[in-house]
Amino acid sequence: MASSKPRIIIVGGGLAGLAGAIKIAESGLDVDLFSMVPVKRSHSVCAQGGINACNKVARQQGYSEWMHFDETVYGGDFLNHQPPVYDMANMAPKIIDLLDRMGVPFNRTSEGERDLRLFGGSLFKRTHFAGATTGQQLMYALDEQARRWEVQGKVTKYEFWEFLWPVVDEQGACRGIIAQDMRTMQIRAFRGDAVIMATGGNGLIFGKSTNSVICTGGAAARCYQAGAWLGNPEFIQVHPTAIPGEDKCRLMSESARGEGGRVWVPRKKGDTRPPGQIPEAERWYFLEEKYPKYGNLVPRDIATREIFFACRDGLGIGGGRMVYLDCTHLPDATKHKLAGIFEIYEKFTGDDPCHVAMKIFPAVHYTMGGLYTSFEPKPDFKGMVPGHPKNMMTNVPGLYAFGEVNYQYHGGNRLGANALLSCIFDGLFCGPSAVQYVQDQKSPAADLPESLYQKFAQQEETKARKLIESNGTFNPYTLHRQLGDVMTDYCTVVREENGLRTAAEHVDRLRDQFRALKLSDTGMWTNQSLSFTRALGDMLVYAQAILAGASLRKESRGAHYRSDFTERNDAQFLKTTVAKYDKAKDRPVIEFEAVPTPLIQPRARTYGKVDA
Amino acid sequence: MSADASPNAQAPQPSLLAQNHFLLRRLHSLSGIVPIGVFLIFHLFTNFQMLVGNFQHEVEFIHNMPALIYIEILGLWLPIGFHAVLGIAYTLGSNPNSIQYPYMDNWRYTLQRVTGILAFLFIFVHGAKLRWGFTFGGYLDTPFYLHGPHGEPLATASTAIALQHAFPWVLVGYVVGVYACVYHWANGLWTAAISWGLTLSVAAQRRWGVFCVGLGLALAVFSAGAIYKAATYPVADQQREMIRLMEAGRTLPAAPHDKVLELPLPAEEAHEAAP
Amino acid sequence: MTAPANTKNIRFKIKRQDGPGKASYWQTFDVPYKPNLNVISCLQYIAEHPVTVAGEKSTPVVWDCNCLEEVCGACTMVINGKVRQSCSALLDELLKETPGGMVTLEPMTKFPVVRDLWVDRSRMFNALKTIQAWVPIDGTHDLGEGPKESAENQDVRYSLSRCMTCGCCLEACPQFLLGNQFIGAQAISQARYFNLHGTGKVLADQRLDAMMGPGGITDCGNAQNCVKVCPKEIPLTESIAAIGRQATVHAVKRFFNGPPRK
Incomplete structure (x- = not known):
């Protein structure tokens, strides 16, 4: 197994993982790419709206x-x-x-240039898009390039392999991973001279989210328990517009509003008329009224809160927890650009958004926080030193975090159409950093003693066996539902001390129950229950860090809104939340680390709100 | 970039069949359309003459073509054999699922395979019987003569005897066989336009479909006319007797050519026999 | 649509198989009815309550899924005899198909079963290698924009690019069988997709060569089931015709020009 050629392990085959794999393969190193699903099915395909970048047209309008x-x-x-x-x-x-x-296949103008659309948090058209399935289209392009490298033998894919643990040597550096084949259930060690985590978000901690079923945050939580720190774990984006469902909430892209869709509720509480019969004057376009400058395109945290409050005040459709997202007035050509998401809405609800206003409600969507990483800034702070090994490396040497699992880029709230960008940017810009790190290493992973790897593989075997053999009473699927409910109730749009404490106690209780559970499948062939249950254990650990951060951050900033501390407090909290796992106490330890603001000074964040 | 060398570059040399896979498939398609299909049109059109034209004349024209046997072998029997052997091989490699996916196009697909086999069986029996004189152990002993020893017109009568033999099973066989051929060809013409890349869009395929359905219906009408005529044609006793004697290998009593014409023929036959 | 009583159960008849080469067997489960259920949420319920109708303790049904919003292509299975995505298979619709209230779930039959409803679709991904389904860019360095493209061409390419490798087209295809070589509508359509791109078409000849051997484009039987079961409404039959045309032209050129110089 040992080959003396340096190799880089990438865990996760979404945009960040694939971009990294392509960049690293191009630099000449071999890549082992691990994914729980065929990489083409990674969660990045769910992104809909687009990808932001300054462009020729916007530049001439004053954008940069x-x-x-x-x-x-x-x-x-x-x-x-x-x-x-x-x-x-x-x-x-x-x-x-x-x-x-x-x-x-970016949408084109009549002249054949790339078309642009408006997106949240900007007054300029700077979002490139491919219909309303941009993430899927970007994913496929990178998947194709990665396949090309795979055919040449530079990228080796391990699909349906689950990351279990990072292999950390005596010096504390990451030298490989332990992974399990989800079909044969074989657990084995893989040597790597650097390991890049590109494992995405943790939406499943909140039960129903817009995330895919593999987005448990399990991989990040395992690194966290192995000594990597988490940054800003409490920052979770709740997307304003999703279709609530039994199994998940389905995203209704911000592009619907970018293309002119309007959010409204009936002015009369409990109005039961169909939306089409409610006259214009009796509709309350609350976003447009409160934020005349940005209108429906205020950032997501703000839109989410406004929708949430409107429903809390009894103004939701029929008094319930839904508001209208209306695209019925859009011209046909615009509707065509949104066909991808309209089709989803129609398939799942039976209503055609071209003719009937959609009913939507916020849902957990994106993990701004994640593994804590650092970088080497340029002396003037205008960017990082390219190719510096520190860029996006966690506190564990040799362990990197790219994409959504990386806490960088989005701060307290991510702007729409910046996620695809940050994922690809990480892979392309920071992939060379991992290469540089590997080239700087004196002792390749291939030369390390087998015993190091066996030790970790054994540890994972033992953990798996313990779960399989656990003979308690609790059902892991039931525990997960409870975790989702409690996290959604107390730790999403509006948070406050008592609720957070209630949630923390509940999660502690769930962790106790987790130790006394029983798997209904104890076989050793394609046992999905084992995989799910193991992830549940890690979700509970992650949830504790989220709750601890949320509780200690006594201010409101971005997506983190405290009803008991409604203002931003820069003096105390213009800081990164750093969650470190205390192995002895099996608890998170929260520290705060100042965020320097060398280029842009903090200013009031109102988005031109008028007090209505 | 060398990166894009075909991933199969190291594969062993494929078999001759595999090397010519595309050519064989396209020839299979072509053989069905041009030689077989064109012959089918001529044949069915000629048969239709029984009802509205000079059948005897048409048939004799064909039979008097120079080097007929070579035209037949090269233009008909070889293509049919080629088309049939490949077609059956291809059919064996498919798994029709029209019950599970009962879309019209899927039924069309399944029917194409069924009619292909039916058409092949029919053409074999039909050709063997009427062209090569097989009797299939006496079960299908239906002699076919174009004319008597002195040029007496027997085309229609012979056809009628062949069709009316073992009534109604032969008739059923003819109806099924002929319509299988018609369907198989018309549908094959439609799918060939997709396979060869002539009809790209769904709209083009629909329009070409209308044409193929029209063509199929026209051939169906021709066939129906001929079958109707042959099934209802009252064979005169004299004609039957003449064929019986010819079949028995006995020479007919010598008679002047015009005597034969004095046989009480049905009106249509008389018209046909007129110069 | 009338809302049935709260107590109503939906019966699921599920074809299970413990592993490759093992015998398959049927199990039935009841799932309490709620409005707006899809097959996934019912399978999730069964995972939490893996007890058959007969009261036997069983194991959670194994199935492949990820995004649950019909964009990743993972959760394909045969539902009530017809192949589709289980995330977008809504119970209220399925119950209309089966008046008895029973929903049957089976794994796809054209791919080897891994376990229960999970099948191994690596053949589809290998097909993408065979047809070199990529644009051969020079590298990731900054080399400016890609080729300009008309909105019409983008529209066609986008419709093809939505293929999520789910396998519905192949499962419904009477020409695509477990043991044979046919490459199927998915890869044929992808070949067209790349041949439509300004840079991607550099490899068009190689794609067509790959597409003209055994199992290639000519093995299509024009049953056109692919286009009817495609959840993304990809114009697969148009792709088949387009590649048919390209192959015809390519073959004629090859005939006159001889084999490519190595």
């Missing part, structure tokens, strides 16, 4: 990379580290060009 940078930091309520965001905004146009060359 700097403004993109500023919007991102303003949108993130100044919690973002500025040098990486600066780089991201600057590289964005080049990323679009690259994707364009890879064949992404």
